[in-house]
Amino acid sequence: MYNPKSLKAEEFISHEEVLDTLEYAEKNKDNLELIDSIIAKAKERKGLSHREASVLLACENKEKIEEMYALAEQIKKDFYGNRIVMFAPLYLSNYCVNGCVYCPYHLKNKHIERKKLTQEEVAREVIALQDMGHKRLAIEAGEDPVNNPIEYIIDCIKTIYSIKHKNGAIRRVNVNIAATTVENYRKLKEAEIGTYILFQETYHKESYEQLHPTGPKHDYAYHTEAMDRAMEGGIDDVGLGVLFGLELYKYEFAALLMHAEHLEAVHGVGPHTISVPRIKHADDIDPSAFDNSISDDIFAKICALIRISVPYTGMIISTRESQEVREKVIRLGVSQISGASRTSVGGYCEKERPHDTEQFDVSDQRTLDEVVRWLMEIGYIPSFCTACYREGRTGDRFMSLCKSGQIQNCCHPNALMTLKEFMMDYASEETRAIGEPLIEKELETIPKENVRFVAKENIRNIENGKRDFRF
Numbered sequence: 001m002y003n004p005k006s007l008k009a010e011e012f013i014s015h016e017e018v019l020d021t022l023e024y025a026e027k028n029k030d031n032l033e034l035i036d037s038i039i040a041k042a043k044e045r046k047g048l049s050h051r052e053a054s055v056l057l058a059c060e061n062k063e064k065i066e067e068m069y070a071l072a073e074q075i076k077k078d079f080y081g082n083r084i085v086m087f088a089p090l091y092l093s094n095y096c097v098n099g100c101v102y103c104p105y106h107l108k109n110k111h112i113e114r115k116k117l118t119q120e121e122v123a124r125e126v127i128a129l130q131d132m133g134h135k136r137l138a139i140e141a142g143e144d145p146v147n148n149p150i151e152y153i154i155d156c157i158k159t160i161y162s163i164k165h166k167n168g169a170i171r172r173v174n175v176n177i178a179a180t181t182v183e184n185y186r187k188l189k190e191a192e193i194g195t196y197i198l199f200q201e202t203y204h205k206e207s208y209e210q211l212h213p214t215g216p217k218h219d220y221a222y223h224t225e226a227m228d229r230a231m232e233g234g235i236d237d238v239g240l241g242v243l244f245g246l247e248l249y250k251y252e253f254a255a256l257l258m259h260a261e262h263l264e265a266v267h268g269v270g271p272h273t274i275s276v277p278r279i280k281h282a283d284d285i286d287p288s289a290f291d292n293s294i295s296d297d298i299f300a301k302i303c304a305l306i307r308i309s310v311p312y313t314g315m316i317i318s319t320r321e322s323q324e325v326r327e328k329v330i331r332l333g334v335s336q337i338s339g340a341s342r343t344s345v346g347g348y349c350e351k352e353r354p355h356d357t358e359q360f361d362v363s364d365q366r367t368l369d370e371v372v373r374w375l376m377e378i379g380y381i382p383s384f385c386t387a388c389y390r391e392g393r394t395g396d397r398f399m400s401l402c403k404s405g406q407i408q409n410c411c412h413p414n415a416l417m418t419l420k421e422f423m424m425d426y427a428s429e430e431t432r433a434i435g436e437p438l439i440e441k442e443l444e445t446i447p448k449e450n451v452r453f454v455a456k457e458n459i460r461n462i463e464n465g466k467r468d469f470r471f
């Protein structure tokens with residue numbers, strides 16, 4: 001029985017409800033009257049239910065799909081402006097006791113080198129990341145209670161926050177580690193993490209169990225209920241995600257939105273972010289062995305529909321995707337991207353991209369400077385701001401900020417100031433030549449006069465080497 005308020009995975013992600021939804025969507029995929037009414041509802045910018053969104057996903061009418069894309073673009077602009085938040089993953093350890101069949105870190109993979117960073121190595125990686133200009137990290141680790149216990153993760157977070165190299169600082173550490181206990185989530189909260197991210201991989205229970213044949217991750221309910229435990233532990237920003245390619249995308253899409261609805265129904269706050277990874281080649285992993293891979297067009301449609309279904313949820317795209325795909329989906333709703341990522345343990349300290357401990361192949365291999373320049377060239381403002389979290393603008397408070405239209409007076413100046421820092425400290429001449437005039441131009445778009453005045457003042461201070469503010 002389907003019950004979005006239940007705390008039981010099989011009730012809030014009810015298999016029957018997903019199947020009914022897919023049947024309903026299939027039956028109505030040519031029902032233009034219904035489709036028009038759903039698009040009209042989406043235009044109110046309050047989101048869509050999983051049933052409504054699934055009808056749009058099933059719809060193959062080109063004209064209607066164009067309408068959906070145009071709406072996604074508009075909502076993206078209205079809610080997130082032209083800002084794109086930047087981050088990088090930091091792999092701490094690839095020791096893992098799970099048997100995930102799509103991941104090279106699985107226990108039975110004996111030819112991948114196992115590595116775990118010492119605190120000195122964490123510090124070296126952080127310095128390398130700071131030297132690129134990163135301020136926000138997502139830490140990643142395999143699941144291994146002996147090698148990667150929660151104490152190790154907490155020590156790493158402390159090390160990361162403690163490193164202040166030149167003008168650098170990591171101001172926000174998001175955490176992507178395996179499902180854990182309320183007590184451990186509380187420890188992560190105390191360590192001042194940003195978002196707790198956990199990909200569901202697949203919502204389809206039977207497939208989930210086959211894809212995770214051994215190890216603690218095999219337990220579907222424990223994994224699927226993790227976000228409820230995280231919220232119980234005090235973490236109010238959680239990040240969902242599906243690994244597209246494992247199961248039928250229509251199933252995953254409906255269930256992903258059901259998960260978001262569940263969090264909203266139980267905790268009063270939906271997910272802070274949704275990630276949309278697709279399976280990639282890796283050591284011991286052949287993506288063609290998974291027969292549910294989706295085309296770039298379907299991928300774009302999913303991104304656009306996530307944007308209009310959960311307008312207040314940020315969307316993340318990693319370097320698994322190429323520059324071309326990233327450009328397409330940034331327009332349709334993605335608000336956060338990684339840059340210059342290394343998916344190997346200790347990879348940032350290596351001159352060449354190392355492949356020995358890589359979790360997956362990276363498609364977008366550009367430097368952070370190149371990614372920043374590219375974003376500006378295609379009309380975006382790369383933002384290194386992390387202020388929202390620190391100022392308590394998370395969850396429902398972020399939502400009210402969005403609704404009141406205050407984002408232009410708040411996020412935009414912060415984005416410009418952090419971009420200015422990047423220009424001063426890390427950008428190449430070529431990037432600065434584009435960035436400096438862009439920042440001056442964008443300053444003039446801040447609507448409130450007093451806010452604009454303070455932002456300009458801060459920019460001049462950064463130029464003069466004064467850094468007495470934190471974002």
Ligand code: SAM
Pocket residue numbers: 102103104140141142143176177178179198199201217242243277278279280281282285320359360
């Ligand atoms: N071990 C933790 C867990 O179980 O959630 C941390 C996550 S892992 C380091 C990050 C994510 O990478 C996984 O959740 C999975 O979705 C994704 N991943 C694993 N293998 C992949 C592959 N071959 N291609 C693309 N993404 C992959």
